[in-house]
Amino acid sequence: MTNAVDIRSISRSFGRTRALEDITLSVPDGSICGLFGRNGAGKTTIMSILAGQDRPTSGNAKVFGEHPFENSSTLSKISFVRDNQRYPDDYRLHHVLRIAPRFAPNWSVDVAAELVDGLRIPAKIPIKKFSRGQLSSIAIVMGLASRAPLTLLDEPYLGLDITARALFHDLLLRDYSAHPRTVILSTHLIEESEALFDRVIIIDRGRVRVDCERDEASNLAFTISGPADAVDKLSTNRRVLLTHAAGGLRSATITGEASDELVLQARTLGATISSASLPELVAAYGADAPESTLIKKGARA
Numbered sequence: 001m002t003n004a005v006d007i008r009s010i011s012r013s014f015g016r017t018r019a020l021e022d023i024t025l026s027v028p029d030g031s032i033c034g035l036f037g038r039n040g041a042g043k044t045t046i047m048s049i050l051a052g053q054d055r056p057t058s059g060n061a062k063v064f065g066e067h068p069f070e071n072s073s074t075l076s077k078i079s080f081v082r083d084n085q086r087y088p089d090d091y092r093l094h095h096v097l098r099i100a101p102r103f104a105p106n107w108s109v110d111v112a113a114e115l116v117d118g119l120r121i122p123a124k125i126p127i128k129k130f131s132r133g134q135l136s137s138i139a140i141v142m143g144l145a146s147r148a149p150l151t152l153l154d155e156p157y158l159g160l161d162i163t164a165r166a167l168f169h170d171l172l173l174r175d176y177s178a179h180p181r182t183v184i185l186s187t188h189l190i191e192e193s194e195a196l197f198d199r200v201i202i203i204d205r206g207r208v209r210v211d212c213e214r215d216e217a218s219n220l221a222f223t224i225s226g227p228a229d230a231v232d233k234l235s236t237n238r239r240v241l242l243t244h245a246a247g248g249l250r251s252a253t254i255t256g257e258a259s260d261e262l263v264l265q266a267r268t269l270g271a272t273i274s275s276a277s278l279p280e281l282v283a284a285y286g287a288d289a290p291e292s293t294l295i296k297k298g299a300r301a
């Protein structure tokens, strides 16, 4: 399988801020990849570099085998949807629908029409007067109707109502099945969008923490829940990423797979073990796992 995106050891600094630190990752052509991480983790910076709107301080980022920066042939294969898209003051919906296809050789009039209708995008008022959700809606029209070989969607849901989000998911999956391409989508609404992804990347503080197939992600960590004493005992000498406590109950998200023996032990102690969900995994890899959460051998059992 060829890669749509190949990033090799890129770093990006803004003054003293190290936004990306030695990132290496690939995204196979023909996949929908979720890009997750906390605020400021570096998601937009990665997408901006892939879209040729920024350059890494060091390292290489290639899209379809080429450097995207100032490369018009590669840029014509990329659609980058982000929340700060600006429009001329007098622009209305019809201006966008007329001009966007000039920059998108695969533009689908049908996809655009279905989204405009389903997302109830106003035709008569200038875009500068659009609500937050309406601005997201028009960005989604451009992202999906472009049918670009690489579509980068950076937090496309801002302000979108639940019906609009469902329509977006449905249309993305439907159109992607008929016209496979590569989509990278960053969002904090992980649970809602989870079914879209066949690949998962989690970054934290500019570093890649997880980069795997969606199915593999459920084997990366597990959560033990139950009485605090039992959870502490079962967590002993394991790499705890995140803990929660409520009254006498506790949960601990731990890297790796739980052995059958641990599951049995948990049952005996009145605790349960489950694979970490994707939201749990993203929360866990973004947590500041302090030393105190690394429960070492010999700790209280």
Ligand SMILES: Nc1ncnc2c1ncn2[C@@H]1O[C@H](COP(=O)(O)OP(=O)(O)OP(=O)(O)O)[C@@H](O)[C@H]1O
Pocket (backbone or CB within 6 Å): 014, 017, 018, 019, 037, 038, 039, 040, 041, 042, 043, 044, 045, 046
């Ligand atoms: N132009 C810039 N000048 C200075 N710092 C910047 C600039 N762009 C990004 N940063 C910094 O780089 C880091 C990564 O920012 P980035 O926007 O990539 O994060 P993000 O993961 O997209 O966050 P969010 O989920 O909040 O949108 C942050 O610390 C941010 O403050």
